[in-house]
Amino acid sequence: MNLDDLDDLADKYRQEAADAEVEVRVCMAASCQSSGAQPVYDALTAAGEATADAPGRKCRIKGVGCMGLCSAGPLVAVAGPEDGLNESVIYRDVTPDDAGEILTSAVDPKASPVARLHCPSDLPFFARQQRVVLEHSGIIDPNSFRGYVVVGGYSAMVRALTEMTPTDVIAEITTSGLRGRGGGGYPTGLKWSTVAKTPAEQKYVICNADEGDPGAFMDRAILESDPHRVLEGMAIAAYAIGANKGFVYVRAEYPLAVERLKTAIRKAKRSGFLGNHICDTEFNFDIEIRLGAGAFVCGEETALMASIEGGRGQPRPRPPYPAESGLWGHPTLINNVETFANIAPIIREGGDWFAAMGTERSKGTKVFALAGTIVNTGLIEVPMGTTLRDIIEVIGGGIPGGKAFKAVQTGGPSGGCVPEAHLDVAVDYDSLKTLGTMMGSGGMIVMDETASMVDVARYFMEFCMSESCGKCVPCRTGTWQMHSLLDRIARSRASRSDLTLLEELCEVVQATSLCGLGQTAPNPVLSTLRYFRDEYEQKLTTPSGH
Amino acid sequence: MPLPAPQANVRVVTLKIDGLDLSAREDETLIEVCRENKIPIPSLCWMEGLSIVGACRLCMVEVSGSNRLVAACSTRVAEGMEVQTNTEQLQRYRRTLVELLFAERNHVCSVCVSNGHCELQWLAQTCGVDHVRMPYRNAGYEVDSSHEMFRVDHNRCVLCTRCVRVCDEIEGAHTWDVMGRGSDCKVITDLARPWGDSSTCTSCGKCVQVCPTGALVKQGTSVGEMVKDQQFLPILARRRHLR
Amino acid sequence: MQRQRPDLPSADKRWKLVNATMRRNGYAEHALIEALHSVQDAFGYLDEEAMTFVADSLDLPLSKVYGVATFYHLFALKPKGRHACVVCTGTACYIKGAGALIEGIEQRFGVAPGETTADKALSVMSARCVGACGLAPAVVLDGTVIGKLGTEQLVARLEQEIAE
Secondary structure, eight states: OOHHHHHHHHHHHHHHHHSSSSSEEEOOOOOOOOHHHHHHHHHHHEEEHHHHTTOOOOEEEEOOOSSSSSSOSSSSEEEEEETOSSSSEEOOOOOOGGGHHHHHHHHHTTTOOOTTEOOOSSSSHHHHOOSSTTTTTTTSOOOOOOHHHHTOOOOOHHHHHHHHHHHHHHHHHHHHHBBOOOOOOOHHHHHHHHHHHHHOOEEEEEEEEEEOOOTTTHHHHHHHHHHHHHHHHHHHHHHHHTOOOOEEOOOTOOOHHHHHHHHHHHHHTTTSSSSSSGGGSSSOOOOEEEOOOOGGGSSSHHHHHHHHHTTTOOOOSSSSOTTTSSSGGGGGEEHHHHHHHHHHHHHOOOOHHTTBOOOOEEEBBBEEEEEEEEESSSEEEEEEOBBIIIIIIISSOOOOGGGEEEEEEEEEOOEEEEEEEGGGBBSHHHHHHHOOOOOOTTEEEEEEEEEOHHHHHHHHHHHHHHOOOOOOOHHHHHHEEEEEEHHHHHHHTTTTTHHHHHHHHHHHHHHHHHHHHHHHHTTHHHHHHHHHHHHHHHHBOOOTTO | OHHHHHHHHEEEEEEEETEEEEEEEEBHHHHHHEEEEEOOOOOOOOTSSSSOOOOOOOEEEETTTTTSEGGGGBBBBOOTEHHHHEEEEEEHHHHHHHHHHHHHTTTTTTTTTTTTTTTHHHHHHHOOOOOOOOOOOOOOOEEEEOSSSSSEEEGGGOOHHHHHHIIIIIIIIOOEEEEOOGGGEEEEOOOOOOOOGGGSSOOOHHHHHHSSSSEEETTTTTTOOOOOOOOOOHHHHHHHHOO | OOOOOOOSSSSHHHHHHHHHHHHTTTTGGGGGGHHHHHHHHHHHSOHHHHHHHHHHTTTOHHHHHHHHHHHSOOSSOOOOSSSEEEEOOOOHHHHTTTTHHHHHHHHHOOOTTEEEOTSEEEEEEEESOSSSSOOOOOOOTHHHEEEEEOHHHHHHHHHHHOOO
């Protein structure tokens, strides 16, 4: 199969779906489902069937992936023929009772949108985003292989397999300047070429979907909204490095994402886009799903591999790096979900196109999960280099209830808190590091003036303490000690010497821990000490007898 | 005519440790080179003949050109490497790590059968730990005396996993493993049942000999009597390797 | 030296499901976590009989199986109650009052996360972010995510579920 054949296939699928002029899209991602999207979908389907023969436009009810504004769910979008089903009217907080009204307005070309539910799409929340990774999210049916092909899916893979050598593919990724979206920001092209150059009979590709940072749900949304995209990225990677077997390691806490991935893998295999002789080429690639079982540390790559091998998810010293000796000792490429989701557009549009977005050293866009005390909770995608202020005040809509902003926490338990004074920083890997936090996987938790920073530090230390695998001494015992010190400070039962000891433990745990979890565990403490030291000082007591 | 010398498949490198010029085979780790050359580096989990886990972090050293400390047990030598093993900063870190271990469980040397022959005790002495600055966890741990020959006292365990590795890698029984995670970690036999009920333990006693503290001991020893003999390990490990 | 695979522990059909998972993975060592997942799906928890069966089938040491089963927090070694309430303690939920939910449940039902009521009606657990941050504070009640509940509403909902 070449690109023309794929185009023909897409055309055929498009023709077959051309009977509907209007699409009513119901967000069926986990958050909207929890707000009651399924009854809304059922009601719309029933209303659609009841009015199938009525005059007006032919309408299709479709379950789609995440539209982003999770706090306003269930979300429904209506796309008409005016702009080839691209522009849509978005409805928020939809209930099953609204189904009839929405449909009536949808099928009548002259009707105006249901004002009561209307969520203007020129809101900064939608208008200020630039969607690359989420380009099809909320538009296509994640359970439909055809839907993905219709929007140009798998064309990047077919192009790579039929028109590019593995070296060409890696060169394109290197040109794009893409850096790993899992947190570390390691250059993806460099990682790929290292694995590609390691000689071996057997190599593996692993997709890290063990999204564990509390408050981060980007990968979940991508898997639930556009799973084929991740598979396509993995297949392109496998072709580039010479692997024939892949694993997706996904959290068991994400049952819907697992289900959609399974469906996607099954359908891709059946259509010859995974398996042996993919698209009639010599390339073979198969993907298996492996479920996590509730261990944050398994996001660390060596722990993740230990878990795929069936063991305790404990990290091991590096080097050797997975690129050299990974799964069962074979060279292994590990990237996270969002990184793989960026691959297809880079191959499709070219590395230069991608490199034109973002900042000097951080290219492309980044998906962020906005949560905490912020008006618009949900998922956004913006170019690297957007300021924190834009993200929080403009796109996020600011703090609800007239309260003042205090800090935004990025990077999960490995990151830190950024105060008001630094909100104008342009977000990229390096700028956040300078501020004492990190990009992490993209969770942003906004906190208002009522939040206690010592409490926040204690919360994250509790997290690291109970997620520590227990292997190395500084992380196992140091996080316990730091948590107990923070607890004493938070309850105003600590002295100045306790604070000194806390800072010293931070240094030791950071410098000596075996893996990233321990090395970064002190970060939330260090960053809150840096910007909110007075909150710690206020809670200290003068020890009696000294 | 003499035959050409066989091609050596392991090269030799030169490096500098604490200012000393040393040579080493390129497949050696820093800790091995240090031991050969009598450069003291503290360690608990590392043991010649067992696999490397890099868990105790006591053997951290400075390598010029690296912005992070590295563990000497899991770092291979390299040509031109410059290593510092005993800076003021490293001493401070090691002291803190030993303190953390003391505060984690209940190490009471005066009533320990390993008193005077305990690696944790030696470490405290060599690292200059004269008191523990952090609060003791004071968690209660049980003593399991169900085995007819040996005893395990979890109060004295430092989770170095030497017992787990020697049982798996040398004896081949894999009676021991670690359960739980974080501070809840504990060494167990079989399904965390009493050691004496183990269906897999061969009572070979290797775990007792490699244990650095008084956690695994022979029954019937009194305070200070438990002297461990670890001579067997390099010999067995080498023979296994040659096979 | 091929080791004979053990017989199924009993005629209970659920063992066949567990065995099928292991067979699909060629009884390889790396099937351990998958096998434990299938035991938990079928029986609700992992007991000694199940862990011994899995260990023997995959030819793994008992202590290794126990070590893995206790490393991962999703595996339960004790039977759960009829209803399971998972309180999300992710950052967003924490900021929005997950702690109050846990306290409220503890006050009303006397169980903390990780515990089951004496009448086996309710098990309470905590989770590290279920990824429903838009609905904070979120709880997962018998597999369904419900969000934005106050403590009183949640307790009332639990009482209602238990009564049914």
